Amino acid sequence: MTQNLPTYPPMPAVLEGSPLVEAYVAKTRGSGRLAERARGVFPSGITHDARYIEPYGIYVTHAKGSHKWDVDGNEYVDYPGGHGALLFGHGHPEIGQAVQEQISKGVHFGAAHELELAWAEAIQRLVPCAERVRFTNSGTEATHLALRLARAATGRSKILRLTGHFHGWHDTVASGFLGQFDGSPARGITEGVARSVVLAPPGDLDAAARLCDDDIAAIILEPTGSVWGQVPLSVEYVRGLRQLASERGALLIFDEVVSGFRCAPGGAQQAFGVTPDMATLGKIVSGGMPGAAVVGREDVLAALDFRRAAAAGKEKVFHMGTFNATPVTCAAGIAALRLVQTTEACKEAITYGNGLIDGLNVMFRKEGVSWIAYGTFGGFHVFLNPEGITTDRQRIEAAEHDFATMKAAVPPAVSLKLRVGLLLAGVDIQGWPGAPVSAAHTDADREQTIEAFRQTLRALREEGELA
Numbered sequence: 391m392t393q394n395l396p397t398y399p400p401m402p403a404v405l406e407g408s409p410l411v412e413a414y415v416a417k418t419r420g421s422g423r424l425a426e427r428a429r430g431v432f433p434s435g436i437t438h439d440a441r442y443i444e445p446y447g448i449y450v451t452h453a454k455g456s457h458k459w460d461v462d463g464n465e466y467v468d469y470p471g472g473h474g475a476l477l478f479g480h481g482h483p484e485i486g487q488a489v490q491e492q493i494s495k496g497v498h499f500g501a502a503h504e505l506e507l508a509w510a511e512a513i514q515r516l517v518p519c520a521e522r523v524r525f526t527n528s529g530t531e532a533t534h535l536a537l538r539l540a541r542a543a544t545g546r547s548k549i550l551r552l553t554g555h556f557h558g559w560h561d562t563v564a565s566g567f568l569g570q571f572d573g574s575p576a577r578g579i580t581e582g583v584a585r586s587v588v589l590a591p592p593g594d595l596d597a598a599a600r601l602c603d604d605d606i607a608a609i610i611l612e613p614t615g616s617v618w619g620q621v622p623l624s625v626e627y628v629r630g631l632r633q634l635a636s637e638r639g640a641l642l643i644f645d646e647v648v649s650g651f652r653c654a655p656g657g658a659q660q661a662f663g664v665t666p667d668m669a670t671l672g673k674i675v676s677g678g679m680p681g682a683a684v685v686g687r688e689d690v691l692a693a694l695d696f697r698r699a700a701a702a703g704k705e706k707v708f709h710m711g712t713f714n715a716t717p718v719t720c721a722a723g724i725a726a727l728r729l730v731q732t733t734e735a736c737k738e739a740i741t742y743g744n745g746l747i748d749g750l751n752v753m754f755r756k757e758g759v760s761w762i763a764y765g766t767f768g769g770f771h772v773f774l775n776p777e778g779i780t781t782d783r784q785r786i787e788a789a790e791h792d793f794a795t796m797k798a799a800v801p802p803a804v805s806l807k808l809r810v811g812l813l814l815a816g817v818d819i820q821g822w823p824g825a826p827v828s829a830a831h832t833d834a835d836r837e838q839t840i841e842a843f844r845q846t847l848r849a850l851r852e853e854g855e856l857a
């Protein structure tokens with residue numbers, strides 16, 4: 391069978407002959423071999439689009455605190471942090487112990503259990519809008535359910551989304567994230583679903599007001615801005631959306647899968663003082679295990695309630711999920727939220743992020759590149775400034791630049807080699823480029839990260855990719 395399958399295409403031409411890439415390949419031979427094997431099993435050799443790296447990514451064996459190690463024995467400062475789930479770093483002892491104890495008691499009861507209750511109550515203590523809670527397995531499932539609930543609660547059919555905002559990969563949110571900014575369907579999505587979504591330019595309240603007609607069930611957004619705050623939003627704009635939704639009878643949904651427990655213990659809604667009708671929570675909420683939640687107004691989540699729906703003479707909103715609130719996830723989630731409540735982890739991560747951003751910007755200026763680091767919420771972004779605009783951290787964070795400016799295309803050679811160069815220097819970030827940070831990151835991690843960026847940008851210069 392397999393001999394007729396297509397062979398994997400060669401490395402992108404822009405990476406060929408690059409000494410940086412050659413050095414990476416020489417340092418990660420074990421990962422290279424596994425990546426080759428993986429290409430015979432997984433499309434692109436990977437299991438998540440965000441893990442796509444050219445010529446290939448590292449294969450990790452273990453992780454602790456803010457570091458991880460690959461199969462070749464190389465050590466890395468880890469920023470993806472479980473794609474943002476690990477606010478306390480890898481292997482926090484309290485979370486690990488809670489998980490281990492629960493595994494020995496049982497991993498699935500197919501019935502209610504007290505841990506799910508304790509986990510939900512911990513969320514309620516922290517998150518302002520969480521009058522009711524419903525657990526799901528992933529952030530994607532959470533936004534999927536929240537949008538269904540919004541349609542059910544309002545009797546309306548359309549969703550207002552902001553261009554480029556990420557809410558997972560289900561059909562209603564697949565178009566308009568990486569492309570299809572004209573509202574056309576992404577590949578594999580039906581015209582009908584695409585038509586049920588209205589895309590608004592982020593930051594433009596007048597446009598939102600024009601587009602929010604009386605068939606809009608909900609306005610959903612990443613409250614800190616597209617892709618974890620890569621294109622920041624002003625608080626005034628978010629407040630304006632709150633008012634608009636209320637005036638037009640639409641529900642406001644904050645997708646707090648990332649910002650939840652990261653911007654502040656109560657998420658962006660606490661940090662901004664803006665309470666949405668519903669919020670979706672993921673990542674940190676479940677302590678590194680798979681789990682997520684929809685939280686929100688009692689009357690809205692009542693659409694899931696058998697008795698309430700029957701009393702209202704309505705069909706109950708359908709929602710299942712074999713792994714919803716399984717005991718091990720609940721145990722991890724309870725331990726994580728206890729740490730959110732009783733430690734300064736949120737603040738520590740934000741402080742670390744600020745220091746890293748400042749340090750990167752000082753170094754970028756010294757090196758004479760127009761790159762700018764920024765970020766306000768326990769993470770960092772690097773604007774690679776492909777059009778060489780005049781700006782700075784403050785102006786970017788004040789949301790002065792629109793989506794098109796902040797997302798202007800970067801030459802693939804620069805973005806690909808940046809990732810590889812950082813790995814070569816022992817630092818793993820995410821591809822946009824940027825990453826969340828954790829309370830486990832140290833001063834030494836910060837220095838290593840700044841040095842890794844310095845070495846990489848010098849290498850990019852030597853290879854003629856940067857002026």
Ligand SMILES: Cc1ncc(COP(=O)(O)O)c(C=O)c1O
Nearest residue numbers: 528529530556557558647648672
């Ligand atoms: C804002 C936001 N919403 C939703 C999701 C989807 O969550 P999951 O990957 O758990 O499906 C993500 C994932 O990164 C996210 O960043």
